[in-house]
Amino acid sequence: xxxxxxxxxxxxxxxxxxxxxxxxxxxxxxxxxxxxxxxxxxxxxxxxxxxxxxxxxxxxxxxxxxxxxxxxxxxxxxxxxxxxxxxxxxxxxxxxxxxxxxxxxxxxxxxxxxxxxxxxxxxxxxxxxxxxxxxxxxxxxxxxxxxxxxxxxxxxxxxxxxxxxxxxxxxxxxxxxxxxxxxxxxxxxxxxxxxxxxxxxxxxxxxxxxxxxxxxxxxxxxxxxxxxxxxxxxxxxxxxxxxxxxxxxxxxxxxxxxxxxxxxxxxxxxxxxxxxxxxxxxxxxxxxxxxxxxxxxxxxxxxxxxxxxxxxxxxxxxxxxxxxxxxxxxxxxxxxxxxxxxxxxxxxxxxxxxxxxxxxxxxxxxxxxxxxxxxxxxxxxxxxxxxxxxxxxxxxxxxxxxxxxxxxxxxxxxxxxxxxxxxxxxxxxxxxxxxxxxxxxxxxxxxxxxxxxxxxxxxxxxxxxxxxxxxxxxxxxxxxxxxxxxxxxxxxxxxxxxxxxxxxxxxxxxxxxxxxxxxxxxxxxxxxxxxxxxxxxxxxxxxxxxxxxxxxxxxxxxxxxxxxxxxxxxxxxxxxxxxxxxxxxxxxxxxxxxxxxxxxxxxxxxxxxxxx
Numbered sequence: 001x002x003x004x005x006x007x008x009x010x011x012x013x014x015x016x017x018x019x020x021x022x023x024x025x026x027x028x029x030x031x032x033x034x035x036x037x038x039x040x041x042x043x044x045x046x047x048x049x050x051x052x053x054x055x056x057x058x059x060x061x062x063x064x065x066x067x068x069x070x071x072x073x074x075x076x077x078x079x080x081x082x083x084x085x086x087x088x089x090x091x092x093x094x095x096x097x098x099x100x101x102x103x104x105x106x107x108x109x110x111x112x113x114x115x116x117x118x119x120x121x122x123x124x125x126x127x128x129x130x131x132x133x134x135x136x137x138x139x140x141x142x143x144x145x146x147x148x149x150x151x152x153x154x155x156x157x158x159x160x161x162x163x164x165x166x167x168x169x170x171x172x173x174x175x176x177x178x179x180x181x182x183x184x185x186x187x188x189x190x191x192x193x194x195x196x197x198x199x200x201x202x203x204x205x206x207x208x209x210x211x212x213x214x215x216x217x218x219x220x221x222x223x224x225x226x227x228x229x230x231x232x233x234x235x236x237x238x239x240x241x242x243x244x245x246x247x248x249x250x251x252x253x254x255x256x257x258x259x260x261x262x263x264x265x266x267x268x269x270x271x272x273x274x275x276x277x278x279x280x281x282x283x284x285x286x287x288x289x290x291x292x293x294x295x296x297x298x299x300x301x302x303x304x305x306x307x308x309x310x311x312x313x314x315x316x317x318x319x320x321x322x323x324x325x326x327x328x329x330x331x332x333x334x335x336x337x338x339x340x341x342x343x344x345x346x347x348x349x350x351x352x353x354x355x356x357x358x359x360x361x362x363x364x365x366x367x368x369x370x371x372x373x374x375x376x377x378x379x380x381x382x383x384x385x386x387x388x389x390x391x392x393x394x395x396x397x398x399x400x401x402x403x404x405x406x407x408x409x410x411x412x413x414x415x416x417x418x419x420x421x422x423x424x425x426x427x428x429x430x431x432x433x434x435x436x437x438x439x440x441x442x443x444x445x446x447x448x449x450x451x452x453x454x455x456x457x458x459x460x461x462x463x464x465x466x467x468x469x470x471x472x473x474x475x476x477x478x479x480x481x482x483x484x485x486x487x488x489x490x491x492x493x494x495x496x497x498x499x500x501x502x503x504x505x506x507x508x509x510x511x512x513x514x515x516x517x518x519x520x521x522x523x524x525x526x527x528x529x530x531x532x533x534x535x536x537x538x539x540x541x542x543x544x545x546x547x548x549x550x551x552x553x554x555x556x557x558x559x560x561x562x563x564x565x566x567x568x569x570x571x572x573x574x575x576x577x578x579x580x581x582x583x584x585x586x587x588x589x590x591x592x593x594x595x596x597x598x599x600x601x602x603x604x605x606x607x608x609x610x611x612x
Contacts, residue, residue, distance in 0.1 A: 214439025
C-alpha cells in the first residue's frame, strides 16, 4: 500500500492524494492549484496521474481547491465514480460549471489582450457537465467501498455545507495488515454559526491532516463585531464602500448571517448589502435544501420564522451582469460581498479594480489568502497589484478580520490530533512550509503522539506501508508533481543534497519556476530554513530529516547521528528534548570555560606579583 502526495503538499491549495491499495488506485480530492497565473496554469495542466488508471475518486468537499480539477480529470478520460456527500454533490453541480465559465471567460479575455489565439482554458462547460454524471452521493455515517479492500465512512467536518472528513479502513493484501486511516479534508471550527461541530475520529493508525492555521488561533466572532461595526460606520460617514471578498459557499452565508444579526441588534449602520455573485446566490438556495446539516441554534431560528438569507432588510442578490456594473457608480455607501474568496477570479476582481484606488473605500478581508494570490498581495500591503494584467494602486483602507475562517485554528487542530489515539504516522498537508514546521513541533510535544512519526511531504513524495503499520518514504517520486507543482525553498533545497533513503531528479530536470529561494521570501522562512552542507559533505541524520521535511522531533538511537553544539540545524527547529540536551552541554561548557578563564587570570596575576 502506498500514498502519493501530489497536491497541497507544502502548500495550501490543489489537494490531491493518491492511495494505491491491492492494485487499485483511489484519489482523495482533485483540487485546483491557486497562485501566480503562469505557475498555477503550469501546475494544473500537468496532471500527475493517468486518468484512465484511476479506479475511484473520494471527494471531501466542494471548494475549488479540492474539487476544481475534476472536470480536467473527466476531460482526460476518467469515467469512474466520484464519491461525495449529498450536499457536496449539489454544490459541485453549480461550482464546477461556474469554474468552467470563469475559465472560458478569462481565457477569452487573455486571447484579446495578448492576441494569442492558442491560449485555451483548462476545461469547458461540457467537461463540467460530464463530471456531474460520475457523482455517487453517500450519507454521513454510511460506509461504502470504492474498491475491494477499502471501506470509507464520511463524518461531518464542520467546514462548509457537506464537508466531510474520511474514516478509511484498508485491508492490505501485500502485508496482511488492516490499517485505519483518517483524512480531515478541511477541518472546521467548533462553535461557529450555522454548521454543526466537526466529529472526532478515533483509534487511527495514520492521519492525513490539514495544517492551514497550524501556527495561530482565530479571534471569536463576537469579540470583533464591535471593531467591524465601528469601521463600517467610519466608512459610511465618509461616503465610501465596503468591498468583501468571500467564498461563494460557506463564507458568504456566514458573513450574511452575522451582518443580519448585527442589523437586528441595531449595531450595524443602515446601509444596503449587495451579494454580487451568481454562484453565491445559487449556493444559498442549496443551503435551504440541506437544513439537516445546520446546528441546533440555526434550526431554532428557522423554525421561529426568521430567514437569515432572505432578500429583505436591505439585502440584495445580484446575478445580472449589467446590475453588477451599476454597483460601480452606486451613490453613497454600501457593502458588496463578492467571490472569489482569494480574489483570483469572478466579479470581485472587477470591484477591486474599480474601488481600490479610492481611499474612502474599505477592503474587508474575512478569509485565508494563499501565497501568491491577489488577495494575499493585498493582505501583505503591496501598494500596486496586477488585475487582468494591468497595474492598480491600492489606496483603499484594508482591514483583516481573522474571526470568520471556516478552518480549525491551532488549538482545535491540536485537540483533534491528540484525540485520534496514537497514530503510527501523521502526514501534514494543506499548509505553508513555515506553518507546518511550527505545528509539527507542537504536535511532537503531545504525550499521545510521542511515538508517532510526523512528516510534511513535499510534492511528489511516495510513502509505503511497512511491517507493524510503519511507513517509509520510497526511493521514487511522482515526476510530474516533483517537477511542476510549486514547492517552497524548503522542499527545493532538499532536492540539491544527497539523502540515503530517496533518489531525487537531477537539478537540470527542474523547470525555471522551481527556484531555490525567492527574493520576497519572508524573514521567518529564511530564519527557519535548514542550513545544509554541500553535496560532497556527509550530512547528519537530523540534517537529512530536516531537508526532507521529516519530523524534527525524531532523534536517532545512534549518538553520532544527533546534531552537536554548533551544528547546522537552527535552534528554533529543535525539539524540546534536543534543546534540553544541548542546554546541558552549553551550560557545562560555559562553566568549564569560566573555570579556565579564572585559572588563567589567577596564573597571570600570580606571575605579575612574583615579578614585583
